[in-house]
Amino acid sequence: MIRVVALRKAIVAGLAGAAAMEVFSLASAAVGIPAVDLVRELSTSEFHRLPLIAEAAALIAHLSIGVSWAVFYAFFFWGRFHIRPMLQGLIFALLPATLAIVVVYPELAVMRTHADLVTLTLRSFFAPLSLATVASLLIAHALFGLTVGAIYRRPVGYSVDHKPPRPAQRRQISGPKRRENSTAFMFATGIECSYPTIDHGRWRRDEMESTRHYELWQHDFQLSREIGITHIRYGPPLHLVYEGPGRFDWDYVDPQMAELHDFGPEPIVDLCHFGLPSWLGDFQNPDIGPALEEYAGAFADRYPWARFYTPVNEMYVCARMSALDGLWNEQLHDEGAYARAAWNLANASVRMSDAILKRREDAVFINSESSEFYQPCCPDAEIQKVAEAANERRFLPLDLIFAHPLSKPMHDLLCSQGISEDDIGKIGRRKVPRRSILGVDYYEWNERLIDRQGHAQALGELFGWYVIADQYWQRYRRPMMHTETNKMDADGAPRWLWRQWHNVQLLAKAGVPLVGFTWYSLTDQIDWSIAINEALGLVYPVGLFDLNREARTVGLAYKHLIDLYRDQPAYADCAALREIMQ
């Protein structure tokens, strides 16, 4: 699979495209303009012995060829150019048009010959082609391409009013039971579960749906167990489960949670991952705190055995993408909106944690955040200021949930958005739950250079996870976990995995309490490089398994790593995790 293909859309597009070609041929004939009618060509070349069904059979063949080309377009071509879909279709049409002119049309003439064998020359082979024939084939295929391009768009995601089919039924299986309250080092992965809206709240991205997890969830858990995964970051679809105040559709998560309860891996339940149910609006809504508190409480009531939670995933990324970069949800470009989103998310995270603690006082919170760092390119005061502001901004949500004193610029920014000193003081004086782990995510674009124009450029792995994670450790002094990493280049992924692992080991040796490591995610992801802000359906090979659920080399490498370390004394009983679990 090169792209995720919306098969129904592609079939409709292909049928419509082929029909458009035929309408063009018939219309041209009606006004006396010579044009190639491919249905007639097919019926006279091969179906001539069955005159009663010749036209119908030729029409079916023509439509089938149209569908095949449209599916081909969807797999190989769609989304390759950043231009309007109709123009993409038009450019694509050059391929079938060329083949029709160079191979198919002349060969159809050979097939109409009343002989079994002919001797061809280039001249005789291309003899059936005239200027008018070529022009008419080009126009017909252009119409095909325009039609397919117009119809086939947004192969992934769905309208916000739509609900995808519920997850597949659970099949009975057997195997070793889940190991509860283990103090072994967490070798984790995750099921990518982002569900923000794009197109100003009209279109829902749902990575679990795009990667077919709702359909293959049981197989996915089985694969994770096979490579030795102990913990899985798992985000039930909040937007589908939480239907309104006091209303929950647990069918979207019951079977998966039952399986995880019985056989593991131990879930780290990710309650809010970049999106909200449409009835809650977006992250500018101050009511999301109480609403998500209700959801977290209901979740903990329903699954009292679940112990690990990420109340809100990557609050900084969520606020930045939604309110500053204008890509998701509210799609704003405003520093104040960023501050409001960050405040609302942090407030929600705190309330959710408290709601869970009321039900399960030994709950463990893994607050994952993207570790980022901005390096000024030069001594220019303005550039230094931009980098400093970006570095302060990245800490804001974590400062709030970990009750770390806010920097003056961030404090003033919150106040300028109507957040009272009293509220800021309350959250700052809060007693942070003892069992809180700081999850630090890291990718090769997390280190950034502020260039001379004041723009952030990716630096690649300059300082590395060790240095960046240490900044977070120095600031918060919480037990830590490497909660996300991957590599877009599948060939280089094993190397990246082992290098990240060495970073983890080095930081642990330096005395930082590290409790886990995560390759994110179990399967390849869709539209990963464009932050899922467009519904293109491009597959990125970042998973331990591809979307056919076959192991990638990094999946094999991770199994190798886990097998090598899990029984080592320091990992079989991880002192830092034991301290938390007590």
Next chain:
Amino acid sequence: MKYGLVAAHGYDPGPSQRPLTAGAISGILATVPAILVLIAFGSLKVEAHILGISQLETLASGWLAMAVAGAIYARFFGRSANAVRGGWLFGSSFGFALWGAGAVLVLPLLSGGRAPAGDAAAGLALALIVWGFAIGVLVPFVHRPLHEGLEKASKHKSVGPDAAAVPKGPVHQQRPKSRS
């Protein structure tokens, strides 16, 4: 992008997969329905005549050629060829390409311009598209049992701890670059 379009899915099948074997086996199996089409349309007889060999020899050489073509198909499409949903399409495209490039253009060039015509030409086109469709459908199912298990595959040196190093060999074996 190293392999163009196909790289979008992460082309490299990795050490646990056997694309050449799976492709060759599937290519042989897919030839069965293709032969039926060739016989039904009288194309086999015409091909044998053009090649100047018996029908049996044409069948044998065709089978061999399609085993090679199958191996090429599975290696070229890599992980994409393992897609149950998309395989039919990749295979059909490959079959169409074999027909367009091989049967329509190359065969006449190699045989002094002699080419099948009429029903025989139609049968040849259909046979190659049927072959392509069949290999596309077959490869995922033929390939899966040939995969190395996770246990064994994860022990390959290429995915072990040495993978962390820059792939240039041990430091003591690396020669410093000349400054001249």
